[in-house]
Amino acid sequence: MRMLNFAKRNFKELIRDPLSLIFEIVLPLFLLFIFQQFKIPSDNYKLENFTPAIIVFGLSFITLFSSTLIAKDRTSSLLIRLATSPMKSSDYIIGYTVSLIPIIIIQNILFFAVSLILGLKFSINIMCAVIASVVVSILFIALGILIGSLVSERATGGLGSIVVQLVCFTSGMYFPKEAVGKTFSAICKALPFESCLNIIKGVLNNNFENISVLNIIIFSSYTIIVLVLSVIIFKKRMISDNK
């Protein structure tokens, strides 16, 4: 129950930060709406492709703001107080993770609601895509915990922005990676963001052939590695910060 109590506190902290809401929800919604007005002749901007792209884009801000919360907590005396309480490391990690899931579900509901208004066809696959995006979000949450555990609150802004930029340029949300050349295409393949987008896109469009085995392997490998690293480094930093 301690982890849920901690998750409740984290959720309130995040939801009451207007800047986090603007970037996590308002900005992606604005992009979703505005790009549909341009009528760009590219498959990337069709609602069935661009909505999953916006979901992954929104998740990159989850990394940014969760890392800021964790870095802020680490440097504040609140964590000293909590470190002397009966809370365990698992309570912190699960507490941070669980607190972000409702925000991700709210993001999904709003993104799909706007997409439906703009013309996306309703199907049960939308529900499946929401579930897929919650699974994909574990990577972004783990990245947030890792960055928040590694660097100061100030530096989380910079590192979090790099994740946002990487999502924009390497996930294939705005343009097909092949258009930029072989090297760039290989980088996109090696990073996990294209796989994240392909998974959600494949689930939404009931087009599972679009999700390659390589996508699953890359996404799973990154998620497991980042998750394990985030737990180890968070635990280490909890001790070293108190020295």
Added chain:
Amino acid sequence: MYAINVTNLTKKFRDKVAVNGINLQIKEGELFALLGTNGAGKTTTIKMLSGLITPTSGDIKIENMDIKKDAFKIKEILNVSPQETAIAPNLTVKENLEFMAGVYGIKDKSKKIDELTQRFNLAEVLNKRAKTLSGGWQRKVSIAISLINDPKILFLDEPTLGLDVIARKELWKVINELKGNITVILTTHYMEEAESLSDRIGIMANGKLIDLGTPQELINKTNAENFEDAFVSIVTGGKE
């Protein structure tokens, strides 16, 4: 039985000895102040006593429990009010109290929160977000939170640092009321605070506990006119 019993406590950070072989016993209900110049080792000592860091060598017994073996049980009976205000900024005062009550698994949360609200006169700020409160109020809330689990041992690290004289006196009153019921370990840079509040005072320098006694005993021992002079005399070895 002692509330805290420390034997040969030592902490080394690589080659630097931060705390060097401290022996100390603190009685139940005692208000004990730990004084020293900057870098004397008091913060490291407090961190070891509160379980934040592990000693390099030596033993710490809290209420007869070993801090290494019984860490979880000990964490349930102690609490800390850190130097900087330790509250969640975007939560209201009430939510902060509820959150920490949840951390300690307090069964009757409302009753405990009502009790602390009355004791610290928090009613007027109860529904305000913590970050909007003045420094004095934040400190008061921070100390109120540290009593949420009815701790047997409470660590107060510089509780009145940066507060104006009125807020400081108000907090002294609260701390005085804790005497006898809770074992309080206080660190402060204000000599009058230590003298006015403490049953006994320990003075640290260069990682060692160099003197120990009631404020009056320390004054008498150094033939000083007041406690501040006694402190200076002890820390400088009588050179100033």
